[in-house]
Amino acid sequence: MPTDRITFQGHAGQLDARLDLPEGPHLATAVFAHCFTCGKDIPAARRVAARLTTMGIAVLRFDFTGLGHSEGEFANTSFTSNVQDIEKAVEYLNGRNMPPSLLIGHSLGGAAVLKATANLDQIKAVATLGAPFDPEHVTQNFSDALPQIISEGVAEVSLGGRPFKIGKDFIEDVAQGSLTPAISRLNAALMILHAPRDTVVSIxxxxxxxxxxxxxKSFVTLDDADHLITKGEHAEYAADIIATWAKKYLALKPPAPPIGAPEGIVRSSEADPKGFLQDITHGTRHHILADEPRAYGGTNQGLSPYGLLSAGLAACTSMTIRMYARRKEWPLEHVSVDVSHNKVHAQDAGTTTEDKIDEWKRRITLSGALDGDQRARLLEIADKCPVHRTLERTSKVITELVAEGAAMADA
Known part of the structure; x- marks a missing residue:
């Protein structure tokens, strides 16, 4: 996904941000608010952003005041200032003619987006990941330092192995940060994602x-995920759930398909540059994952490329048989097609070349009160499946290199 590094004015200085952009048409915009003392580049934020961009949703990820490369002193921040930073992010995007309609927040960032959404009529959907119901919950991370903070006004604490200065204003602010009024007046769809075994913020x-x-409102458990959603498969699951849910509430209206591609563009985009996981999208409504088995360096989270080819052959075969039987009004109750792929020596397949060729084995099961002639005819019809015929004859693949960024305009 193309990413612009930007800054915008927060409540107390410039905030460092990433604006992840779709490779195709831009259909909507979201803001991601990170967890307490985390940052915009945590794995969960990156994966959610990558998944949403495949749907045409741009995502703004930013560091709160005093964190990462953002300006300001963390010791002077509060829960209220986090909410203000989110509102400033929305204001910035509105000024770029990219008004956000989706807010996503992780942990304390989730509590902050709930508070902010109550004051933002333009937001249509809000999702939280491991969010506390009571913002004061975050003080459990440094409870030993609370007496010093209250008596001296500030204290340095260690969070995640890093030193942070926490001020008295922060403590007093979260103590008064009840979310009940804000949640009760949300004018947006709500998705709550939480791990049952979260030891930082209980379910x-x-x-x-x-x-x-x-x-x-919807509630989804993240099973064995930890609070930071550090494992790739857990981040992938959360990203897919949010994307699938959000499109129901956002007005995603893709443009007409380009000339010469009546079914639209199928796009494969890397989801994990360190492995082989791919986000494959067909417009904004259809999404699947492609991957390689673990034995070949992948994470086995999706069909392999040859698996996708086999799936196309199996699906097309079943559809073609059903279409013919329906037209003939034959009593076909159900069709299933098993397909396997292998590389075989050409001689074994009855050809004269010495090279290896691709071989697909197809097993078709037909259920229903069909006679022998009907079954034989449907087996013949299977060979007329368009994908079958495409695989059997020579095809032409035209490849061109697209300049970086140009794909957005072409899609």
Missing amino acids: DNASEIFLAAKHP
Whole structure:
């Protein structure tokens, strides 16, 4: 995904940000708010952004005041200032003619997007990941330092192995940061994602947020994920759930397909540059994953490229048989097609060349009160499947190198 490095004015200085852009048409915009003392580049934020951009949704990720490369002193920030930074992000995007309609927040960032959404009528959907119902919950991370903070006004604490100065204003602010009024007046769809085994913010918080919210609202558990959603498969699951849910509430209206491609463009985009996982999209409504088995360096989270080819042959075969039987009004109750792929010596397939060729084996199961002649005819019809015929004859693949960024205009 193309990414612009930008800065925008926060509540107390310039905030460092990444604006992840779709490779195709830009259809909507989202803002991602990171967890307490984290940053915009945590794995969960990157994966959610990558998945949303495949749908045409641009995503702004930014470091809160005093974190990362953003200006300001972290010791002077508060829960309220986090909410203000989110509102400033929305204001910045509105000024770029990219008004956001989706907010996503992780942990304390999730609490902040709930608070901000209540004041932003333009937001149509908001998703939280491991968010606390009570912002004061975050003080459990440095409870030993609370007496010093209260008595001296500030104290240095260690969070995630890094030193941070926490001020008294922060403590007093989160103590008064009840989310109940904000959640009860949300004018947006709500998605709550939380891990049952979260040891930082217990899943009870998710239940309280859910009960305080009005419909439409959804609640999804992240199974074995940790609070930071550090594992790739957990981040992938969260990203896919948010993307699938959000498109129901956002007005994603893709342009007409380009000339010469009546079904639109199929795009494969790297989801994990360190492996082989691919986001494959066909417009904004269809998404699948492609990958390689672990034995070949992949993570086995999707079909292999040859698996996708085999799936195309199997699906087309079944559709072609169903179409013919429906037209003939034959009693075909169900079709299933098993396809396997292998590289074989050409002689074994009855050809004269010495090279290896691709061989697809297809097993078709037909259910219903069909007679022998009908079954034989449907087997003949299977060979007329368009994908079958394409695989059997020579095809032409035209390849061209596209300049970086040009794909966005062509899609």
